[in-house]
Amino acid sequence: MPETATTTDATYTAPDANGHFGSYGGAFVPEILHPVLRELREAYAHYKDEPEFDEEVRSLLREYAGRPTPLTYCNRLTDEIGGARIYAKREDLLHTGAHKLNNTIGQILLARRMGKDRIIAETGAGQHGVATATVCAKFGMDCIVYMGTEDMERQRLNVERMRLLGAEVRPATSGSQTLKDATNEAIRDWVSNPADTFYIIGSVVGPHPYPMMVRDFHRVIGEETREQLLEKEGRKAPDAIAACVGGGSNALGIFFPFIGDPGVEMVGAEAAGEGLDGRNAATLSNGTPGVLHGAMSVMLQDDAGQVEIAHSLSAGLDYPGVGPEHAHLRDTGRVSYPGVTDEEALEGVKLLSETEGIIPALETAHAVAILPDLARRMADAHGDDAVVIFNCSGRGDKDMDTIAANI
Numbered sequence: 403m404p405e406t407a408t409t410t411d412a413t414y415t416a417p418d419a420n421g422h423f424g425s426y427g428g429a430f431v432p433e434i435l436h437p438v439l440r441e442l443r444e445a446y447a448h449y450k451d452e453p454e455f456d457e458e459v460r461s462l463l464r465e466y467a468g469r470p471t472p473l474t475y476c477n478r479l480t481d482e483i484g485g486a487r488i489y490a491k492r493e494d495l496l497h498t499g500a501h502k503l504n505n506t507i508g509q510i511l512l513a514r515r516m517g518k519d520r521i522i523a524e525t526g527a528g529q530h531g532v533a534t535a536t537v538c539a540k541f542g543m544d545c546i547v548y549m550g551t552e553d554m555e556r557q558r559l560n561v562e563r564m565r566l567l568g569a570e571v572r573p574a575t576s577g578s579q580t581l582k583d584a585t586n587e588a589i590r591d592w593v594s595n596p597a598d599t600f601y602i603i604g605s606v607v608g609p610h611p612y613p614m615m616v617r618d619f620h621r622v623i624g625e626e627t628r629e630q631l632l633e634k635e636g637r638k639a640p641d642a643i644a645a646c647v648g649g650g651s652n653a654l655g656i657f658f659p660f661i662g663d664p665g666v667e668m669v670g671a672e673a674a675g676e677g678l679d680g681r682n683a684a685t686l687s688n689g690t691p692g693v694l695h696g697a698m699s700v701m702l703q704d705d706a707g708q709v710e711i712a713h714s715l716s717a718g719l720d721y722p723g724v725g726p727e728h729a730h731l732r733d734t735g736r737v738s739y740p741g742v743t744d745e746e747a748l749e750g751v752k753l754l755s756e757t758e759g760i761i762p763a764l765e766t767a768h769a770v771a772i773l774p775d776l777a778r779r780m781a782d783a784h785g786d787d788a789v790v791i792f793n794c795s796g797r798g799d800k801d802m803d804t805i806a807a808n809i
Contacts, residue, residue, distance in 0.1 A: 414661055416727055421610020424733060426700075426726035429609035430693045431589075438596045443611045445516050450618065455511065462507045463622065466540070467497045469504075471623075473630035473791070478757040483774045485781035486641060486788035489634075490760065491627050491656060493795050500763065500796030501620060501652045502533035502604060508619035509602045510537040518600035522546045524588040526553055526581030526648070527718030527765065528560025529796055530604030535569035545569040548587040550579040553717045559800050578711040581648075581721045585695050605649025606725030609696030613725050620655025627791060628659055635789055641780045642667040645793040646768040647739060648683070648719035650728045652795035661736065669776060670728065671768040673714035674741030681713035684741040685724040686732050694723040700732075715744040715804060716764035718796075742768040748809055751798065763796035764804065 421427045429439055449455040463469040472495065476488045493501040506523075513521060521538050524547070525531030531547040538545035547564055551573045554561050564571050574583040592601045606613045606620075632638055639660055645653035647670035660666045675682035682688065689700040692707060702710040702722040712722040731737040742750075750770035755761045762770060769792045780788040798805065 423727045423730035485777035486790040490794040494797035500529040502530045505619040506533040513600035524584040528557040535564040535567035548584040552579040605651040607649045617654045623655035624659035639663045640789040650725040656793045668737040673719035675713040683712035683714040686739040699726040700729045718765040746771040761798035
């Protein structure tokens with residue numbers, strides 16, 4: 403699992419030895435967690451290139467999770483929009499219904515090798531919680547998932563799935579009662595139980611080495627995409643890739659293997675909620691640098707440095723921060739991050755459902771919403787053979803109550 407990708411001018415190495423992506427990253431945690439993180443960094447550095455570990459990860463991804471996921475040509479969506487040929491990377495077809503299982507498989511195997519038998523996690527839309535509960539059931543390990551009470555209400559299906567899988571779902575009742583607060587509670591648990599507890603973080607956020615480690619476990623998305631595109635189109639890279647960005651794991655999973663391809667435009671769709679001037683979760687549009695959940699990144703905060711309440715119809719994007727690598731990629735100009743409103747995301751749900759028979763998660767729908775503009779721009783720039791790929795990061799079953807109430 404190499405950590406570098408060649409760019410046009412130099413080698414993109416992320417992160418550095420101290421976990422920094424440019425100005426962002428690092429490990430800002432209570433003193434009691436520093437030895438825990440040091441143990442994790444050493445374990446990951448040891449096992450990530452070990453053939454036996456790598457084979458066990460790949461075997462589970464293949465035999466249990468259902469990889470490789472298809473790269474599906476969206477012919478009716480392409481015709482409806484006009485412009486570039488559009489492909490969907492079908493992470494919605496992965497076991498548990500989203501990309502999250504890639505990461506939980508990797509982390510549960512690491513936890514077992516480290517002798518940790520108590521697993522905790524945070525979740526927003528519930529997909530990471532379900533994926534964590536799934537691997538804990540698979541390996542017979544205790545599982546506690548923290549989830550905001552508001553998210554528990556709007557994602558009741560996933561709450562019941564986690565409980566059926568044997569997990570304890572603990573409500574976070576403070577603040578906005580969403581993903582931020584669930585993460586706060588998980589960190590408090592971790593501080594109280596550092597010796598036997600492994601915290602499976604669900605996105606490319608948190609203290610080093612989590613942003614790097616989660617990205618590496620998800621990079622299989624982009625690696626498969628490259629191989630499949632070569633088979634389908636006879637080319638090694640598309641003209642553009644789109645994905646939604648909350649914390650940003652599915653986006654980095656598909657972006658990272660292509661960062662070294664200068665001709666590939668990368669676009670991460672953030673949740674603009676009610677608009678960039680209203681309630682939103684568009685961190686990279688409206689945020690400023692600060693420390694959140696153990697890392698320096700960009701976050702929504704007031705003039706006094708207090709975290710602001712984020713808003714999105716999508717529980718998985720309803721987060722006031724973003725992964726530090728995304729903040730760095732924005733600053734360098736390698737990736738652009740437009741905001742997509744709730745209304746536009748709902749139009750994305752309808753567009754993909756009606757043209758392709760694929761009902762996307764509300765998170766994924768943010769990426770779908772930017773496809774019309776992106777596909778037309780790519781066709782204008784590259785002609786009729788232009789290709790755009792979007793990461794279909796999850797399916798919409800979990801969101802049907804919200805979708806039905808708002809369309």
